[in-house]
Amino acid sequence: MDRTENSFPSQPVIILVNPQMGENIGATARAMLNCGLRYLRLVNPRDGWPSEKADAMSAGALNAMPPVQVFDSLEDAIADCHTVYATTARARDLVKPVMTARSAGTAMHQDIHDGQKIAILFGAERAGLSNDEVMMAHKLITIPLNPDFSSLNLGQSVLLVSYEWSQGVFNAPEITTPLGKSNPAPATLFNGFFDRLDTELLATGFYRVPEMKDIISRNIRSLFSRAHPTDQEINTLHGIVTSLLTGRTQK
Amino acid sequence: MDRTENSFPSQPVIILVNPQMGENIGATARAMLNCGLRYLRLVNPRDGWPSEKADAMSAGALNAMPPVQVFDSLEDAIADCHTVYATTARARDLVKPVMTARSAGTAMHQDIHDGQKIAILFGAERAGLSNDEVMMAHKLITIPLNPDFSSLNLGQSVLLVSYEWSQGVFNAPEITTPLGKSNPAPATLFNGFFDRLDTELLATGFYRVPEMKDIISRNIRSLFSRAHPTDQEINTLHGIVTSLLTGRTQK
Numbered sequence: 165m166d167r168t169e170n171s172f173p174s175q176p177v178i179i180l181v182n183p184q185m186g187e188n189i190g191a192t193a194r195a196m197l198n199c200g201l202r203y204l205r206l207v208n209p210r211d212g213w214p215s216e217k218a219d220a221m222s223a224g225a226l227n228a229m230p231p232v233q234v235f236d237s238l239e240d241a242i243a244d245c246h247t248v249y250a251t252t253a254r255a256r257d258l259v260k261p262v263m264t265a266r267s268a269g270t271a272m273h274q275d276i277h278d279g280q281k282i283a284i285l286f287g288a289e290r291a292g293l294s295n296d297e298v299m300m301a302h303k304l305i306t307i308p309l310n311p312d313f314s315s316l317n318l319g320q321s322v323l324l325v326s327y328e329w330s331q332g333v334f335n336a337p338e339i340t341t342p343l344g345k346s347n348p349a350p351a352t353l354f355n356g357f358f359d360r361l362d363t364e365l366l367a368t369g370f371y372r373v374p375e376m377k378d379i380i381s382r383n384i385r386s387l388f389s390r391a392h393p394t395d396q397e398i399n400t401l402h403g404i405v406t407s408l409l410t411g412r413t414q415k
Numbered sequence: 416m417d418r419t420e421n422s423f424p425s426q427p428v429i430i431l432v433n434p435q436m437g438e439n440i441g442a443t444a445r446a447m448l449n450c451g452l453r454y455l456r457l458v459n460p461r462d463g464w465p466s467e468k469a470d471a472m473s474a475g476a477l478n479a480m481p482p483v484q485v486f487d488s489l490e491d492a493i494a495d496c497h498t499v500y501a502t503t504a505r506a507r508d509l510v511k512p513v514m515t516a517r518s519a520g521t522a523m524h525q526d527i528h529d530g531q532k533i534a535i536l537f538g539a540e541r542a543g544l545s546n547d548e549v550m551m552a553h554k555l556i557t558i559p560l561n562p563d564f565s566s567l568n569l570g571q572s573v574l575l576v577s578y579e580w581s582q583g584v585f586n587a588p589e590i591t592t593p594l595g596k597s598n599p600a601p602a603t604l605f606n607g608f609f610d611r612l613d614t615e616l617l618a619t620g621f622y623r624v625p626e627m628k629d630i631i632s633r634n635i636r637s638l639f640s641r642a643h644p645t646d647q648e649i650n651t652l653h654g655i656v657t658s659l660l661t662g663r664t665q666k
Contacts, residue, residue: 261591263589309449310449310451310585312479315474316449320446331559334561340513
């Protein structure tokens with residue numbers, strides 16, 4: 165993953181244009197690495213580079229990334245890039261495609277798959293990118309947020325855009341239920357418990373209205389089935405029934 | 416949207432359990448309101464409540480939200496909730512469904528559509544939620560991030576989970592190209608420009624190999640068509656052609 169003169173990372177490069185506070189550069193690096201992005205370029209950082217404040221805020225990210233590259237002009241910073249995305253909070257009077265962060269995240273993977281080198285521009289705190297800077301981008305990214313309170317700080321903007329890219333990398337099942345050392349109970353165990361419960365409920369007079377028994381019994385079975393207990397949990401349920409029965413007998 | 420004793424917001428309530436620094440509570444409020452979430456509850460904030468540091472970091476969000484509610488115990492804080500989500504960074508030895516932030520964002524809209532009152536728990540800085548606290552949740556949320564560098568600060572965790580919920584609220588077209596005051600050029604304007612260009616190219620000897628003319632001409636038309644110019648841009652293109660021709664004539 166080391167970057168040499170002739171290689172370009174197969175992931176977006178993040179470019180901060182005229183960033184002001186070192187803290188925000190550090191927060192950017194942390195957000196990037198959270199999302200697996202490792203290549204940061206700076207155009208004219210106001211307070212110079214390197215920055216102790218950036219190091220402190222990056223929570224170790226800057227040390228784990230290749231060296232940050234510093235440029236005098238945006239043109240130099242994007243010279244080797246095929247497609248440039250620019251994040252903007254407000255609409256611009258420019259005829260350029262505007263994408264959501266989500267659709268841009270997907271599009272960037274396609275760009276990279278097509279062999280393109282791509283960059284994402286973020287403007288300075290407060291002012292954002294100038295129109296001249298935005299002009300150098302091919303596509304604009306706007307994050308759909310609460311229109312009455314949409315101002316994000318720099319690190320948060322970088323986090324959301326990087327996150328959308330990262331979701332094409334760090335896949336996870338949408339939903340999963342880890343079972344630890346236990347297995348989901350096989351049907352014979354589950355039914356064994358339920359048959360026992362039903363027998364005990366009948367013996368203890370739970371089913372007061374005989375014609376309702378089938379419906380109520382089915383509902384109870386459905387309740388336990390929905391919980392999809394493990395075999396350990398079936399053992400626990402047996403213990404609960406035993407304990408309750410014992411208590412009643414001793415009374 | 417005001418919350419009274421008998422109403423519960425039709426959006427997730429965010430609950431910070433044992434939060435430490437006021438700054439992080441403020442950052443949480445800002446991230447929430449960015450995503451349209453307005454209801455924040457605190458369980459035992461270490462440095463008390465209200466907090467000047469929280470106000471400063473919230474960038475005005477705390478003033479725009481209903482008053483934050485403070486509770487002595489998590490049980491009290493979730494007492495009126497039907498379904499409780501808990502965010503965890505690490506796997507737990509618990510048999511509970513674990514969802515991605517994205518799938519949880521979708522599921523919460525369904526919960527609310529079904530009439531449920533829901534809450535999302537976030538643990539203290541560093542330690543996160545204890546196992547006893549996680550036990551009170553029905554579903555766990557884990558954000559898929561760089562496994563080698565996955566530690567988020569509290570405000571960033573709240574931002575990503577809230578953002579995923581918000582994308583079901585603040586819809587935006589995946590991609591759009593705003594045209595400002597100009598319209599996309601009708602075909603007659605576009606073709607008029609291209610026919611002129613082609614005529615001038617022919618006259619100026621651009622097509623050196625006659626049998627290649629059709630292919631090259633088609634490629635040029637395709638290039639301009641891909642740009643999908645507005646009528647203003649067609650005028651500009653005419654001006655460019657005129658200017659170039661004039662320069663040549665005067666030479």
